[in-house]
Amino acid sequence: MKGFGKYWGWAVFAVLLAGWLTSDLGPGLLLTLSGVCTIYFFFLAPAWCGALGRDGACRNNSKGVMMGCHIRQHKWQKLQGAVVRKRWRELRRELFPNATTALTTMGGMLALLSGAAAALQPIFGGGW
Template sequence: MASRGKSNVWQYWGYGVLAVLLLSLGGKAFGPAIYAALVGLLLFFVLFQAPVYCGAINRKRGGVIEFCRNNSAGLILGCHLRQHKLQKLGRDWWSLGWRQKTEGLWSGGQAKLATLSFVVGTVVSVIGLFK
């Protein structure tokens, strides 16, 4: 079966950046500028390109919030639906409590992996800057 479009491997390029950060932890090959650039790339990947679920609010029923389960790119942007594209930064985001705001970060395995990879990458970069 032939594949269409670009390879599915390239949608995970940010995890390669995380691997470079983790492997550089033991040596002194990188300077502060390289660590800052790698963390910037990792942040861009996690916020705008990591394959995750949309997580935008579909409806509120009796205090229960239902989130969208469509595929999305990044933790900030929504899915293909026009209303979900920037809903995470819109009016609904500002009216929710912190617990409801962060549910989208843990909405599925892909979102958990993206969130944890950025946290680990940031910690590794801070350690690399001060070694």
């Protein structure tokens, strides 16, 4: 995709935030938007790889903050960092190396939190 086409997830995220602020969207739509945003931020959004290598953090382009760049080892390094407890500190450094990647990571975390809240809201009687 060229131009602003690769940033479509930010528009969905804005709709999600507006839905929470205005309470106009039901929990099903909020849950769907949260899932789409989570997938976008973690697996599709343009970001830097950030995997640790010999020369420091990798500066190749990647899709999403949880996917590495074109180097196969970097993809496994990111995935392993999310699963293996010993690598969580390194994963934190890889997810927040600069402002762009940190913003994408925070968007993904907020989308996950939004999905959990949307799923739990009808159970606890949240007004819908």
